[in-house]
Amino acid sequence: DVKVTQSSRYLVKRTGEKVFLECVQDMDHENMFWYRQDPGLGLRLIYFSYDVKMKEKGDIPEGYSVSREKKERFSLILESASTNQTSMYLCASSLEGGGTDTQYFGPGTRLTVL
Amino acid sequence: GQNIDQPTEMTATEGAIVQINCTYQTSGFNGLFWYQQHAGEAPTFLSYNVLDGLEEKGRFSSFLSRSKGYSYLLLKELQMKDSASYLCAVNAPTGANNLFFGTGTRLTVIP
Numbered sequence: 001d002v003k004v005t006q007s008s009r010y011l012v013k014r015t016g017e018k019v020f021l022e023c024v025q026d027m028d029h030e031n032m033f034w035y036r037q038d039p040g041l042g043l044r045l046i047y048f049s050y051d052v053k054m055k056e057k058g059d060i061p062e063g064y065s066v067s068r069e070k071k072e073r074f075s076l077i078l079e080s081a082s083t084n085q086t087s088m089y090l091c092a093s094s095l096e097g098g099g100t101d102t103q104y105f106g107p108g109t110r111l112t113v114l
Numbered sequence: 115g116q117n118i119d120q121p122t123e124m125t126a127t128e129g130a131i132v133q134i135n136c137t138y139q140t141s142g143f144n145g146l147f148w149y150q151q152h153a154g155e156a157p158t159f160l161s162y163n164v165l166d167g168l169e170e171k172g173r174f175s176s177f178l179s180r181s182k183g184y185s186y187l188l189l190k191e192l193q194m195k196d197s198a199s200y201l202c203a204v205n206a207p208t209g210a211n212n213l214f215f216g217t218g219t220r221l222t223v224i225p
Contacts, residue, residue: 004156033212042118042217043157043201058212090156102147103213105156 003027004106006091012112019078021109023091032074033092033103034058034066043090049074081113116140118216120202125222126192134187134219136202144205147213148176148187151199160187160200189221197223 007022025032033048035058045058047066055066063085067075074093078085089109094101117139126132138146145164149157163169163178163185175188187200199218206214 040217043203043213043215045212048212102159102162104159105149107156108154 004091004093004104006089006106006109008109009107010110010112012114013078013081014114015082017078017081017113019081019111019113021076021078021089021091021111023074023076023093023106024072025074025091025093025104025106026072027093027095027104028071029093029104030071030096031094031101031103032068033094034064034074034076035090035092036060036087037090037108038087046076081111083113085111086113087111116204116206116214118202118204118214120200120216120219122217123220123222125224126189128192128194128223128225130192131188131190132192132221134189134200134202134221136185136187136216138183138185138202138204138214138216140183140204140206140214142207143180144207146176146178146185147201147203147205148185149201149203151201151218153198157201192223194223194225197221 004025034046035043049055049068065077091106092103094103120136148160151157161176168177173190178185201218202216203213
């Protein structure tokens with residue numbers, strides 16, 4: 001079974017703090033994704049990566065950056081957290097490109113920015 | 115832009131059949147996914163359709179009509195544990211190679 005893990009289930013940070021969300025997958029998947037999920041808006045893609053050190057912007061990259069130094073690990077960084085970044089953050093991975101591969105999701109990190 | 119529509123909420127009775135619809139308008143189409151998401155948990159894969167027709171998998175079936183931009187997820191013999199959100203997602207090859215998700219349909223199964 002594919003396993004995608006995220007470093008925290010719940011996180012509370014203050015406005016202006018730098019926040020790191022970590023995601024690790026154990027199935028040697030090429031692609032990794034970061035989404036945020038908000039009520040009434042569904043899942044929206046922030047960034048994705050199709051290889052080590054490669055990244056692409058998704059639909060809502062503003063205020064976020066990512067890092068992929070190793071194939072199994074994909075980090076989402078909030079350089080200066082703001083209250084409008086309070087959300088559920090979901091990491092996902094898929095085997096290879098083409099977009100037809102199933103994405104497997106981690107359990108999510110519920111981030112609250114005060 | 116990409117537009118994925120599905121009802122916000124549905125209620126059905128244990129043992130019954132329910133159909134959750136999804137319509138989409140996207141620039142290109144590489145397939146449609148259905149995911150199940152229980153409250154506070156990660157979405158889990160249910161089905162994938164890329165060709166027209168019905169795909170059956172146990173109590174769950176998914177149908178696709180590409181010409182109509184339409185899909186549905188059919189759940190038979192509903193159980194209480196089927197209470198969850200059901201997410202429709204379309205892969206539209208915009209260059210970003212990603213999935214576009216609907217807002218999800220929250221299904222409540224009542225006794």
